[in-house]
Amino acid sequence: MESDFLELLVANERVGRWMDILMDPFQRSRHKFAITQLQQDLQRGPSYIEEANRMGVTQVLTKLLSQTSPVAAELRGDEKTMEAVSRIIAACSGPMACGGKVSSFTYDGVTVHIREGALGDGLGAKVWSVCHIMCRELVRHPEIFRGQQVLELGSGTGLVGLVAAAAGAQQVVMTDYEDQVQQFPVILANEVMYETAHAQLVAAAIRHRLAHGGRALLCCAVRDQAVFDMFRDSCRRWGLRYRVLRVAPNAEDLGGIRGRERDYEGGFLLMAVDHADAPAADWHRDDFEPVA
Numbered sequence: 001m002e003s004d005f006l007e008l009l010v011a012n013e014r015v016g017r018w019m020d021i022l023m024d025p026f027q028r029s030r031h032k033f034a035i036t037q038l039q040q041d042l043q044r045g046p047s048y049i050e051e052a053n054r055m056g057v058t059q060v061l062t063k064l065l066s067q068t069s070p071v072a073a074e075l076r077g078d079e080k081t082m083e084a085v086s087r088i089i090a091a092c093s094g095p096m097a098c099g100g101k102v103s104s105f106t107y108d109g110v111t112v113h114i115r116e117g118a119l120g121d122g123l124g125a126k127v128w129s130v131c132h133i134m135c136r137e138l139v140r141h142p143e144i145f146r147g148q149q150v151l152e153l154g155s156g157t158g159l160v161g162l163v164a165a166a167a168g169a170q171q172v173v174m175t176d177y178e179d180q181v182q183q184f185p186v187i188l189a190n191e192v193m194y195e196t197a198h199a200q201l202v203a204a205a206i207r208h209r210l211a212h213g214g215r216a217l218l219c220c221a222v223r224d225q226a227v228f229d230m231f232r233d234s235c236r237r238w239g240l241r242y243r244v245l246r247v248a249p250n251a252e253d254l255g256g257i258r259g260r261e262r263d264y265e266g267g268f269l270l271m272a273v274d275h276a277d278a279p280a281a282d283w284h285r286d287d288f289e290p291v292a
């Protein structure tokens, strides 16, 4: 979830601070302090351990302590410091260190388990809050994809695709930067328009990957209205029909960060896209509005 991203950013900043000191020979006088602080921070949770592992804390400490210098000898001779070092190494190789926590998400009785990756693995390593709006829409309207072949674009962890699979899709192909040559009757995409370039890329991907008579359902937070205006124009150029429905997330969808809705100038949208000359016959809802 995005809140995990924020936690990871804080973990990255804190662990990075102690690692900078430990790797700087000019800050030797602060090494003991950095080791103690680092050990305390690692108790804050798996994100801190994840970041410490990513930054190679075990290798850095091992190298530091194996030096022949008097400073290293002093560190080795200090019982409190060595106790902290062994706790750090134990934390970085223990069960909490296996990378990413497993979260379970349930939508109207459909449960999916996701192991999220590390921050360094990219934006798709985390489940994005808006996913929950999309997943709820899917389990409430499985007729969108029941028995069909589904393509998920920019799947990240794949939560949307897995929910579609669990709720009745015949087959789900989840892609994130992969090239797919085939066409699909259903395309799903969640939170794939957060940069200007995405407006054209997503419209082009739908144009080429959506079978005639097929439907694409997207869900996004509107961080920058201009991107969505561009998407509307791209859809028009590609001969795609584009309609939207404003949706309100549940408070818990926003990762417990209050006032989060206000971060998004255009709120949250469900978007229905199909070919203008071969529209999907039976959309699951009739309240999508054409965009002028």
Ligand SMILES: C[S@@+](CC[C@H](N)C(=O)[O-])C[C@H]1O[C@@H](n2cnc3c(N)ncnc32)[C@H](O)[C@@H]1O
Pocket (backbone or CB within 6 Å): 122, 123, 124, 125, 126, 127, 128, 129, 130, 131, 153, 154, 155, 156, 157, 158, 159, 175, 176, 177, 178, 189, 190, 191, 192, 194, 201
């Ligand atoms: C904000 S994340 C959303 C991930 C997931 N759909 C979710 O809602 O949790 C955007 C995803 O789009 C993917 N992505 C970004 N640009 C892409 C591109 N040009 N081609 C394919 N995937 C892309 C990223 O790798 C990332 O997984």
